[in-house]
Amino acid sequence: MRLVIREALLSFRRAPALSVLSVTTIAFALFVFGLFALTALNLRAALQQVEERVEIVMYLMRGTPVEVATMAIGDIETFPEVAEVAYVTEDQALERARDELVELQGVFEDLSVNPLPASLEVRLKPGYRDVEHVRAVAQRLEGFRFAEDIRYGGDWVSKLDRLRNLAGAVGLVIGGAFAMAAVIIIGTTIRMSVLHRAREIEIMRLVGATDGFIRRPFLLDGAIKGAFGGLAAIVLCFAAYAALTRNILQGTFFTTQQSILLVMAGTALGLAASSMSVGRHLRKV
């Protein structure tokens, strides 16, 4: 094991320029992928915020007793799609209208009778906030006798649906392409360092080194380069994030776990790339 570590470190010392080039290449490949992941992450967070506003409002007929509404809430909360149900009384509705619709404040002030109905506001669980489920829940709500009207902004929800699907598909394709590019670039880089040491590999084989013995320093070498590349990519991503969020955008950075994941991805890629290129080399000679 000591020999493996020594040989792997020797490869850094013997070809420092090539090693730095490898790490830099890996770093930039992962940086581009990381930037994309960061964008996707923030877009998803933004979409989620919008999604949370998906709700179904059931207006109750005037004079529906509170007890009946309360029982209905109990029923509705047992729907598998439903996260929570809030009861908004007529007075609360008026209160809200006064607060939110400032332009019409005068109109509401002069009222002698509250024209606004009480309502039940139904929020759905994440994963059910799409047109299909919203519509299904709304239909079931129509079954209540005291339901005056049911609103859920069907158009808006279906637009959100489309946006979500689009973001998902684009993310998958572009993310896949970036990941693929990173894999190819890293593979090529590591292959260069394997070719750089082709002579050494040949001599190792001639003096009776096993394939496993030859492979190990390269695997370690690849893993170290991948890890360094991943770390550098995180730093680059953070620099880009800091520059952008200072005065242009608001957003969130990777969590510690996600950062660790990116470094681990770099390590794994380095490992896989060296395993493949050494394997290919060993089969060829």
Place this chain on the structure above:
Amino acid sequence: MIRFDRVFMAYPKGALALKDVSFHVAKGEFVFLTGHSGAGKSTVLRLIYAEDLPTSGEVRVSGFATSRLKGRDIPKLRRRIGIVFQDFRLLEDRTAEENVAFALEVTGTRRSVIAPKAMRVLAQVGLAAKAQAYPRELSGGEQQRVAIARALVNDPPVLLADEPTGNLDERATRGVFQLLRDINANGTAVAMATHDLDLVRQTTYRTIELQDGAVVFDSAVDESESGRAVR
């Protein structure tokens, strides 16, 4: 020690590199492989260290038979063979001692053994004083001695030398050849491919001559059996 039994070897395109080659090299024997370039000398050596496998027939080396040879046996086989090339094949960024030690390291020799053993073998080839020199600081003859030391360091019963003097001047050639003879005198079988006929004529060692991939002369057979060809 080394036995070729009706060995045929075809190139991927189908041309034959070796045609029906049979011979046997005994323990501790010295054999010259001679013939023009492309006659098949290197191919014979490559088959011995299992870089290539015969298309048909069988090669046996030091207890390993090609017909039963598995991939993982090849390193084991190579540890029982020392190999020396015309172009030395030393690692340029390591000293003479490190080049020799390398052969011990890759075979998992204990660290406490490596340095003294590498030095002992370097002394054996007359290079103890230059142990810390890098290949570029050594003459061709000295580089070949380092390569021979590396080949010997695992105490192989067989030493293969593919044109070991091909890149050397006359004086260095004599020195390296004498070294190979000394090694042989200590009991190591040596198979040396060469087209330096002067070298061959200097000695009474057995000579196997190849032509177009076939054995056309084997002094062990042809001279003892009044000129009957092995074919």
